[in-house]
Amino acid sequence: MKFWTTYDAAESERQKGVEEFYRLQHINQTVDFVTKMRAEYGKLDKKVMSIWECCELLNYEVVDESDPDLDEPQIQHLLQSAEAIRKDYPNEDWLHLTALIHDLGKVMTLPQFGGLPQWAVVGN
Ligand SMILES: [Fe+2]
Structure with a gap:
């Protein structure tokens, strides 16, 4: 027998939020939108900062x-990803860096x- 818990309700709400996020992403991530964003952000004119400053931001x-589900701080996620990759691929230093900067x-x-909407930036 399973009892409905506060955790289940919270999970259900989280799931709905994630589904809505991906619904919006799939509707709005068009070729035209991506082409415009590549042109805009390809200018690299927003700011100059170090990788670490960006991680902290x-x-x-x-x-x-x-x-x-990612309750941990973003910087912890970046460091854990990089360390996990380093453990699995110790000789691929470019891959360690890729994991560190992936987000x-x-x-x-x-x-x-x-100030782009989340559907334009995050997600798989
Ligand atoms: Fe990530």
Whole structure:
């Protein structure tokens, strides 16, 4: 016998939120939209900062709506990803770096980087 718990209700709400996120993403991520974004962000004119400054910016200001299970701070996720990759592929240093920076584009959701909606930036 299974009892409906507060956890189940919270999970159900999270699931609905994730489904809505991906519904919006699939509707709005058109070739035209992506082409415009590549042109806009390809200019690389928003800001100059170090990788670590960008990691810290993510950590304090971005919540990824596509991954509500990700309760840990963003910077912890980046470091855990990089360390896991380093453990599995110790000789592929480029891959360690790739894991470390893989979510830095999320700063595009912040107002100073264009304030794009989450469906335009995060998710699989
Ligand atoms: Fe990630």
